[in-house]
Amino acid sequence: MQGSQASPIIVALDFPSDQPALALAGQLNPEKCRLKVGKELFTSSGPALVRKLQQRGFEVFLDLKFHDIPNTAAGAVAAAADLGVWMVNVHASGGEKMMTACRERLERFGTDKPLLIAVTVLTSMTEHDLSGIGISVSAEEHVSRLATLTKNCGLDGVVCSAQEAPKLKVEQGTAFQLITPGIRPASADKGDQQRIMTPAAALKAGSDYLVIGRPITQAADPLAALEAIYAEVVGL
Ligand SMILES: O=c1ccn([C@@H]2O[C@H](COP(=O)(O)O)[C@@H](O)[C@H]2O)c(=O)[nH]1
Numbered sequence: 001m002q003g004s005q006a007s008p009i010i011v012a013l014d015f016p017s018d019q020p021a022l023a024l025a026g027q028l029n030p031e032k033c034r035l036k037v038g039k040e041l042f043t044s045s046g047p048a049l050v051r052k053l054q055q056r057g058f059e060v061f062l063d064l065k066f067h068d069i070p071n072t073a074a075g076a077v078a079a080a081a082d083l084g085v086w087m088v089n090v091h092a093s094g095g096e097k098m099m100t101a102c103r104e105r106l107e108r109f110g111t112d113k114p115l116l117i118a119v120t121v122l123t124s125m126t127e128h129d130l131s132g133i134g135i136s137v138s139a140e141e142h143v144s145r146l147a148t149l150t151k152n153c154g155l156d157g158v159v160c161s162a163q164e165a166p167k168l169k170v171e172q173g174t175a176f177q178l179i180t181p182g183i184r185p186a187s188a189d190k191g192d193q194q195r196i197m198t199p200a201a202a203l204k205a206g207s208d209y210l211v212i213g214r215p216i217t218q219a220a221d222p223l224a225a226l227e228a229i230y231a232e233v234v235g236l
Contacts, residue, residue, distance in 0.1 A: 006031075006234065007031070007032050007033055007034070007230065007234065008203060008207070008208060008209050008210050008233060009032065009033040009034070009199075009209075009210055009212060009226065009229060009230060009233070010033065010034045010035070010036050010061055010179070010209050010210065010211045010212070011024075011028060011033045011034070011035050011036065011212060011213070011216050011217065011226065012036040012038060012063070012181070012211055012212065012213030012214075012217070013025070013035055013036060013037055013038070013041055013053075013213075013217065014038055014040055014041065014213050014214075014217065015040065015041050015217070016040060016041075016044055017041075017044050017045060018041070018044070018045040018048075018049045018052070021037075021041055021045070021049065021053075022049075022052060022053075024217060024222055025053055025056055025058065026056075027222055027223045028058075028222070028223065028226060029223075029226075030056065030057035030058045030059075032226060032227070032230050033058075033226060033230075034058060034059045034060070034061060034086060034209075035053055035058045035059075035060055035061070036060070036061040036063050036211060036213075037049065037050055037053070037060055037061070037062055037063065038063040038064070039063070039064060039065070042062070042064060047083050050062065050083055050085065051083070054084060059086035059087075060085045060086055060087075061085065061086060061087040061088075061089075061179075061211075062080045062083070062085040062087070062088045062089075062114075063089055063211075064076070064080075064088070064089070065089055065090065065091050065119050066088075066089070066090040066091070066094070066102070067090060067091035067093065067094045067098075068094070068098070069098070070097045070098045070100075070101035070102075071101065073090055073094060073098045073101065073102050074098075074101040074102045074104070074105035075105070077090065077102045077105060077106060077114075077116060078105045078106065078108075078109075080114060081106055081109045081112070081113055081114050084112075085114050086114055086115065087114050087115040087116075087117060087179075088114045088115070088116060088117075089116070089117045089118060089119055089159060090102055090116070090117075090118050090119070091118065091119050092118035092119060092120050092146035092147075092149060092150050092158065093146065094118075095149075096149060096152070096153055099118060099149070099150060099153035099155055100153045100154070102116060102155075103116055103153060103154045103155055115156045115157070115177065116155050116156055117150075117155060117156055117157045117158055117159060117177065117179055118146070118150040118153075118155055118157075118158050118159070119158070119159040120142070120143040120146040120147055120150075120158050120159060120160045120164075121139050121142050121143050121146070121160070121161075121195075123160075123161045123180075123181045123182030123193050123194065123195045123196070124182075124192050124193055124194055125139065125194060125195075126139070126194050126195075127139055130142060139161070139164070139195060140163070140164050140167060143158075143160050143161070143164045143168070144164070144167060144168065144171060146158065147160065147168050147171070147172055147176070148171070148172070151172050151176055156176075156177050157176050157177025157178060157179060157208070158176075158177075158178065158179070159179045159180070159181065159211075160178060160179075160180060161180060161181075161182050161195035161196070161197070162178075162180040162182065162183070162195075162196075162197035162201065162202035162205045162206075162207045162210075163195050163196075163197060163205070164195075165178050165180065165202070165205040165206035165207050166205050166206055168206070169206040177208045177209070178206060178207050178208050178209075179207075179208065179209045179211060180197070180202050180207040180209065180210060180211065181193070181211035181212075181213075182194070182195050182196045182197065183196070183197065183198070183199055183202055183210045183211065183212045183215070184196045184197070184198065184215060185198055185199060185215055185228070185229060185232075186198055188214075188215040189214070191214060198232075199212070199229050199232050199233045200232050200233055200236060203233050203236050204236065210229075210233070212229065215229070216229070
């Protein structure tokens, strides 16, 4: 495979403005990673920043985790498709009607439609956090339930922890894409992430894509950090 098609790495550009994001993108190789634009950067810098990253050769995952009434969420994913992003997401807890509306709205984009995935249980959450919002099953069990709902709505995959990947690959099949944040090289700080795994272990567990932010973006040498992770995972 050529280009970023060969790399499972998605670098999370969590920055407050476009200057540091573009400066970092300028150091990274689009053949070795895709980029993720999330709520902080999109709120400050918007579609113009996404277009600049695309012009530099990067495929963009627009991580805005839409969660709204079906018509509003469907309009939002269609706007993301107009922007030409590679992947866009919603919250699975938005439910069947919302996810189905989003999938159906993207049909008009034909082969140009982005991958549509759904967030299950945030990787920063523990079972204690779930219990605080009234969910009394394990994180793994709740992720499984939401993944089943997501697949039944015809979406392409889910955001989950790599810890849940082995179970999901058995339950949902190998074509159902698993996008896993909470990736931490052995030496990296955990920060606010809870359900974590190293890059190599995550791929072996069944992750299709590894979302990695601070271990690369906050490294003294981000390019070296990306190269080290790339060397760890490519060829596994
Ligand atoms: O469950 C989720 C869903 C999304 N994220 C996002 O991924 C990155 C992770 O960044 P790190 O710096 O590597 O922790 C970040 O943009 C989150 O918004 C997630 O972590 N967990």
